Amino acid sequence: MRNHSLQMLLGAAALIASGFASAETPADFLARYETEARQSSPSFSASAERGEKFFTNTHGGEWSCSTCHTKNPTVRGKHASTGKAIEPMAPGANPERFASTRSVEKWFGRNCKDVLGRTCTPGEKADVVAWLMISPR
Amino acid sequence: MNARLPARALRTLALALATGAAATAMADDENKRMNIDHPVYRSECGSCHIAFPPALLGANSWRAMMAGLDKHFGSDASLDAETAATITKFLVANAGRRDTTGSDGNPQLRISDTPWFRKEHRDGHDGITPGVFRSEAVKSAANCAACHRDAGQGDYSERNIRIPKNGARS
Structure with a gap:
């Protein structure tokens, strides 16, 4: 009986620990996108400077990332058509950023289409993550 | 038969009962509280704008809305198929009883274009x-x-x- 509850307790502890271990961090995304980018250009290394330029450029269209997110990723942005507040993008200012693949891929997928009219390359995503990770400077 | 069916049917029934009651209350007095109580709907459809009450459009409008999320009022609001199906089910179950087909025969997508909204x-x-x-x-x-x-x-x-x-x- 006692042994059984101990087993359950250990099982529960292991489950909780694995839950924490699987939580993703901004560094995980940076590493993943860099690895992907290196498949086509082996010398690729993410650049925060390129990331900032990419974020604030309209890429020939109407919007840039900063149209809604502002040029300062540590402050709140505002949706360009609805006006709804958008929490800061920099993980240093908003710990909910770059914590789940589902959310990160969903928003890169949607917003790259809106801004660039195409999906973003792994290299572009790595650059943006690198820039957001060093903000605030 | 599919072993998952009874559980799913039961869940659907429970949802229908809960939301049916809310929809009826809403139709009687549209100034009262409207049902938006679905965690997936609220988080997914409440990030760029508030989660609009499903009762403000008819079921056909919601189906058309969910079928065109890649071009959603000028933005890409695409969702994975599973999440989209979950949300569509909630929207249709709680849709307004008034049909919101426009004069051009297409389902209206903008709540503020509906005759009810314009009048109010x-x-x-x-x-x-x-x-x-x-x-x-x-x-x-x-x-x-x-x-x-x-x-x-x-x-x-x-x-x-x-x-x-x-x-x-x-």
Whole structure:
């Protein structure tokens, strides 16, 4: 009986620990996108400077990332058509950023289409993550 | 037969009962609280705008909306198929009983284009001033919470309406 509850307790502890271990961090995304980018250009290394330029450029269209997110990723942005507040993008200012693949891929997928009219390359995503990770400077 | 069916049917029944009651209450008095209580709907459809009450459009409008998320009022709002199906089910189950097909025969997608919305939000009605929707404080008819202060929680009751004076921030 006692042994059984101990087993359950250990099982529960292991489950909780694995839950924490699987939580993703901004560094995980940076590493993943860099690895992907290196498949086509082996010398690729993410650049925060390129990331900032990419974020604030309209890429020939109407919007840039900063149209809604502002040029300062540590402050709140505002949706360009609805006006709804958008929490800061920099993980240093908003710990909910770059914590789940589902959310990160969903928003890169949607917003790259809106801004660039195409999906973003792994290299572009790595650059943006690198820039957001060093903000605030 | 599929072993998962009874559980799924039971869940659907429970959902239908709960939401059916809410939809009936809403139809009787549209100024009362509206059902937006679905965690996936609220988080997915409440990030760029508030989670609009499903009762404000008919089922066909919601189906058309969910079929065109890649071009959603000028933005890409694509969802994975599973999440989209979950949300569509909730929207259709809680849709308004009024049909919202437009005069062109297509389902209306903009809540503010529906005859009900236009009537309830006409100039002069309940203190609505001309131009208030385009004012700095409101910006868009999609910004329900500019006047319906608790719209984010599905509360559209009259006592919680505050129309910004002359469109100024208040």
